[in-house]
Amino acid sequence: MHGKNVELSEAVMRFGDFTAVHRSNLEIEAGEFFSILGPSGCGKTTILRMISGFIEPSEGRILIGGEDMRGRGPNNRPTALIFQNLALFPLMTVWENVAFGLEARGVDKAARRKRAEELLALVDLAGQGGKKPTELSGGQRQRVAVARALAVEPSVLLLDEPLSALDLKLRQHMRSELREIQRKTGVTFVFITHDQGEALTMSDRVAVMNQGRVEQIGSADEIYLNPRTPFVATFVGQQNVFRGKVAGLDEGLAQVETSLGRFLGINGDGLGVGDDAMVFVRPERLGLVGRNGGAAPGNQLEAEVEGRELEGPFINMFLNAQGLPLTMHVTNSAEMPAQLAGRQKVGFRSEDALVLRAGDLADE
Amino acid sequence: MNELLRSYGRGLTGLFVGLTIVWLAVLVIVPQAMMLEQSLWSKERGSEISLRIDRAYTELETAKFDLAGDLAPDKKAELEDAVSRLEAEIAELEAQEQDPPKVYGLQNYTKMSGLHFNIFVKTIAYAALVTLLALVVCYPIAYAVAHLSTPRKAALLLLGLTIPYAINELLRVYAWLMILDYQGVINSFLAAIGFVSFEAKTWVPFLEYSGSVFVAMIYAYILFMVFPIYNTLETLDRNQIEAAKDLGGSIWLTHRRVVIPHAKPGIAVGCIMTFMLSAGSYAVPQIMTRGKSGDWFSQLIYRQFFESFNWNVGAAYSFTLLIACIVFIFLMMAIFKVGIRDIAK
Numbered sequence: 001m002h003g004k005n006v007e008l009s010e011a012v013m014r015f016g017d018f019t020a021v022h023r024s025n026l027e028i029e030a031g032e033f034f035s036i037l038g039p040s041g042c043g044k045t046t047i048l049r050m051i052s053g054f055i056e057p058s059e060g061r062i063l064i065g066g067e068d069m070r071g072r073g074p075n076n077r078p079t080a081l082i083f084q085n086l087a088l089f090p091l092m093t094v095w096e097n098v099a100f101g102l103e104a105r106g107v108d109k110a111a112r113r114k115r116a117e118e119l120l121a122l123v124d125l126a127g128q129g130g131k132k133p134t135e136l137s138g139g140q141r142q143r144v145a146v147a148r149a150l151a152v153e154p155s156v157l158l159l160d161e162p163l164s165a166l167d168l169k170l171r172q173h174m175r176s177e178l179r180e181i182q183r184k185t186g187v188t189f190v191f192i193t194h195d196q197g198e199a200l201t202m203s204d205r206v207a208v209m210n211q212g213r214v215e216q217i218g219s220a221d222e223i224y225l226n227p228r229t230p231f232v233a234t235f236v237g238q239q240n241v242f243r244g245k246v247a248g249l250d251e252g253l254a255q256v257e258t259s260l261g262r263f264l265g266i267n268g269d270g271l272g273v274g275d276d277a278m279v280f281v282r283p284e285r286l287g288l289v290g291r292n293g294g295a296a297p298g299n300q301l302e303a304e305v306e307g308r309e310l311e312g313p314f315i316n317m318f319l320n321a322q323g324l325p326l327t328m329h330v331t332n333s334a335e336m337p338a339q340l341a342g343r344q345k346v347g348f349r350s351e352d353a354l355v356l357r358a359g360d361l362a363d364e
Numbered sequence: 365m366n367e368l369l370r371s372y373g374r375g376l377t378g379l380f381v382g383l384t385i386v387w388l389a390v391l392v393i394v395p396q397a398m399m400l401e402q403s404l405w406s407k408e409r410g411s412e413i414s415l416r417i418d419r420a421y422t423e424l425e426t427a428k429f430d431l432a433g434d435l436a437p438d439k440k441a442e443l444e445d446a447v448s449r450l451e452a453e454i455a456e457l458e459a460q461e462q463d464p465p466k467v468y469g470l471q472n473y474t475k476m477s478g479l480h481f482n483i484f485v486k487t488i489a490y491a492a493l494v495t496l497l498a499l500v501v502c503y504p505i506a507y508a509v510a511h512l513s514t515p516r517k518a519a520l521l522l523l524g525l526t527i528p529y530a531i532n533e534l535l536r537v538y539a540w541l542m543i544l545d546y547q548g549v550i551n552s553f554l555a556a557i558g559f560v561s562f563e564a565k566t567w568v569p570f571l572e573y574s575g576s577v578f579v580a581m582i583y584a585y586i587l588f589m590v591f592p593i594y595n596t597l598e599t600l601d602r603n604q605i606e607a608a609k610d611l612g613g614s615i616w617l618t619h620r621r622v623v624i625p626h627a628k629p630g631i632a633v634g635c636i637m638t639f640m641l642s643a644g645s646y647a648v649p650q651i652m653t654r655g656k657s658g659d660w661f662s663q664l665i666y667r668q669f670f671e672s673f674n675w676n677v678g679a680a681y682s683f684t685l686l687i688a689c690i691v692f693i694f695l696m697m698a699i700f701k702v703g704i705r706d707i708a709k
Contacts, residue, residue, distance in 0.1 A: 052610060053610075054606060074606070074609050074610040075609050075610065075611075075613065075614075080610060080611065081606075083603045084603075085601065085603055087603035087604045087607040089607075089608075091625045091626065092621070100608065100611050100613065100621070101611035101613075103613075103617065103621070104608075104611055104613040104614065104617055105612060151611075152611055152612060
């Protein structure tokens with residue numbers, strides 16, 4: 001890594017009375033694939049537009065490559081933006097689209113054409129330059145947009161949910177393709193998405209945002225395994241949530257008194273006795289007691305099986321524990337009975353449970 | 365047709381089709397055909413025929429005078445023959461003078477005098493200039509309304525543009541007359557600050573400049589340019605403008621490569637409408653020049669019809685103007701590379 005590339009320093013964005021982005025600090029390393037993940041309306045697009053220069057922060061600074069960007073419009077910043085709808089120019093050919101940034105810089109036509117063809121080759125579209133964007137498939141248009149943005153040799157490429165319009169198969173293919181292009185070019189990618197799968201699989205680091213605040217920044221593993229807020233815990237991946245009060249503490253663990261019993265989990269927030277708490281357990285960490293052999297987990301409860309869904313490698317079991325819906329992933333192995341019904345004893349280990357201070361959850 | 369029948373049934377479909385046919389026949393085809401027929405013939409009422417009548421009358425008088433004298437009977441009979449022959453000839457010639465025979469041909473089109481042709485060329489040139497000026501004025505307005513303002517502001521701006529059109533065209537043009545007149549608003553203001561003097565008649569004669577007709581015409585027809593352009597610009601994805609800006613495009617490049625190509629059909633329609641309206645405008649030049657100068661071809665056509673009562677030439681002139689306008693339409697379509705379909709959109 002070559003040091004910081006993009007830096008938000010105490011940046012605030014207000015629109016009238018509405019604060020879209022609360023005081024935020026963000027440091028994005030050069031050459032990094034950085035994702036900003038959050039539900040719609042969380043302020044992630046606002047951050048992107050602040051970096052690209054379409055809006056100026058109400059307070060604070062945006063630095064790119066150490067330079068303060070205040071007062072510099074989108075055409076004067078070393079950034080290029082890929083729009084959600086791509087915004088290709090429909091009346092120009094593909095190569096003219098790619099070369100538009102060079103045209104703006106006064107590059108002559110022959111050189112433009114040559115560079116456009118090189119870039120089209122980079123995104124696997126060699127020889128397609130003479131077509132109109134409407135003659136290409138969705139995935140190809142995507143790559144044209146990438147090539148067009150790369151043509152201006154930005155140090156930061158900003159991507160505003162560019163995959164959301166594609167179908168599932170193509171989206172998954174484009175993930176690896178984008179990642180590959182990023183690796184080849186070494187350009188810093190800032191990728192905005194509400195799709196956690198995209199964020200987790202593609203990024204070096206992810207920032208999770210909620211209601212105008214950056215809740216957590218970290219690698220995909222950190223975000224998934226050690227969420228720091230109830231929002232992050234429930235927004236990224238699935239969770240079973242038990243609410244209660246801390247009843248006791250024990251060497252980094254917290255015991256929480258819930259309506260379903262006392263559960264022991266990792267004390268992630270340094271809670272004290274009596275604090276309102278939430279216990280988070282991933283569906284894949286919840287198991288049937290006595291099925292997998294080994295020692296019985298420390299936390300146990302009884303629940304009624306209400307339904308199942310075959311996902312392929314695993315089965316989604318829907319349980320009901322005294323009115324609280326739970327989800328459990330069961331490995332699809334030969335030992336598993338095809339039909340599991342009735343009242344079952346389920347449990348989880350205390351090191352698989354995370355206890356956090358009670359707070360807002362992500363809406364399901 | 366089948367679709368119409370399915371949706372509306374026999375009775376209503378018949379009514380629609382019937383009304384369309386009646387409209388086409390009564391209001392379009394028949395009057396146009398009559399005008400076209402009118403433009404294709406003329407009655408030669410040359411000076412030659414009256415000369416011949418005059419000559420015949422002189423001969424007749426001479427013969428009658430001779431008859432009054434004493435004459436040999438054979439001479440007398442000869443003279444009486446001549447008198448009746450001359451009287452018949454005069455009657456025939458006078459009938460011809462009263463109602464000369466129709467001569468079919470393109471003479472009404474080809475025999476346009478140099479003066480009239482000058483006026484025609486000037487009218488077309490002025491109309492093209494009005495169109496160009498209206499385009500220069502309207503494109504930024506349409507762009508601003510479509511892309512720079514919030515929906516609320518856009519609504520207000522559009523309302524502001526539309527309100528003047530609730531006022532009669534004549535009043536709108538008269539308003540400009542008031543402003544530009546010798547003792548009008550501007551000159552009164554100039555007089556008040558001591559620039560000109562009404563007594564010494566040193567006012568600025570705005571109305572004598574062709575600019576005054578331009579100003580009034582642009583004002584009279586601006587909406588016909590603004591709305592088609594506005595409609596196409598409104599469908600332009602804002603992201604495309606932002607993308608162009610993000611890629612470093614200057615305002616000029618963005619407009620030249622992204623916005624104007626998108627707005628082409630609207631610009632073509634706006635130009636066609638403005639051109640046809642201003643080329644055929646009668647009221648604006650009539651009012652602004654107070655009918656004192658026949659600068660506009662439409663005024664010439666009016667005079668052919670209602671002052672010279674020469675419907676044949678009037679019809680021919682009308683068709684000449686129509687043909688010029690049709691040529692302009694095709695020219696616009698060629699320049700902007702748009703088809704009828706794009707325009708219909």
